[in-house]
Amino acid sequence: MEMLLRVRAVGPWRMNAYVLVCPATMQSVLIDPGDEPRALDALLEGTRPAAILLTHSHLDHTGALEVMRARLRVPVMAHPDFAGLAVDRALADGDSIAVGEHRLIAHHAPGHTPDQVCFSVEQDERIVVGDTIFEGGPGKTWSSEDFRTTLDTLRRVILAWPDETRCYPGHGGPFRLADIRGAVESFIARDHGRFCGDATWGM
Ligand SMILES: [Zn+2]
Ligand SMILES: [Zn+2]
Numbered sequence: 001m002e003m004l005l006r007v008r009a010v011g012p013w014r015m016n017a018y019v020l021v022c023p024a025t026m027q028s029v030l031i032d033p034g035d036e037p038r039a040l041d042a043l044l045e046g047t048r049p050a051a052i053l054l055t056h057s058h059l060d061h062t063g064a065l066e067v068m069r070a071r072l073r074v075p076v077m078a079h080p081d082f083a084g085l086a087v088d089r090a091l092a093d094g095d096s097i098a099v100g101e102h103r104l105i106a107h108h109a110p111g112h113t114p115d116q117v118c119f120s121v122e123q124d125e126r127i128v129v130g131d132t133i134f135e136g137g138p139g140k141t142w143s144s145e146d147f148r149t150t151l152d153t154l155r156r157v158i159l160a161w162p163d164e165t166r167c168y169p170g171h172g173g174p175f176r177l178a179d180i181r182g183a184v185e186s187f188i189a190r191d192h193g194r195f196c197g198d199a200t201w202g203m
C-alpha cells in the first residue's frame with residue numbers, strides 16, 4: 001500500500017506543510033512545520049510521528065519548528081548546512097529515512113538556498129520539492145551565483161527524475177515533471193547573464 005500524503009497550506013505565505021504516513025504502521029513524518037501548530041496537529045492526527053524533516057531553513061517553512069519539536073519529541077532532520085537551528089540528524093544527498101515499511105530519499109538541491117533538500121518516496125512517483133521548483137519556475141534566488149547553482153541543480157538533479165514524477169512544492173499545487181520538462185530544458189538552454197530573483201520558465 002502506498003504512503004498517504006496529507007497537505008495543508010499554513011501561515012501568511014500559504015506554505016504547504018506535508019505529512020507522509022505509512023498506512024500499515026501509521027508511522028509518519030512531518031515535513032516543514034511552517035506555522036499554525038494546531039493545523040499541523042490535525043494533519044498528524046491518528047499517526048505516530050517519527051521525525052520532522054525540513055526542506056530548507058526559510059522562516060515560512062520553519063516558523064513552528066520549535067513548538068512542534070517540543071510537542072512531538074522526535075528527531076529533526078535537515079541538510080548539514082541548515083541555518084540557525086540545531087539538527088538531530090544531518091542528511092547527505094542520497095540518505096534514506098525509514099517511515100514504517102516505507103523509505104524516503106533525500107536529494108540535495110541547492111540554489112534557492114544552500115541547504116535545500118527534496119524528499120522522494122522510494123518506489124513511488126511523488127517527491128516533496130520544497131522551494132526548488134514550482135509549476136511556473138524555479139525558486140527565487142538572491143545572487144547570480146545562487147541562480148547559476150539553481151541551473152546546475154535543474155540540470156543534474158531535477159531533469160534526472162522520470163517523467164511520471166509528481167512534484168509537491170512548498171507553495172501552490174502539485175504538478176507532473178513531464179508537463180514542465182520541455183520548459184525547463186528551454187530555460188536552462190538560454191543565456192540569463194547575471195540574473196537573480198524570481199524567474200519563470202518562459203524567460
Ligand atoms: Zn524558501
Ligand atoms: Zn517557501
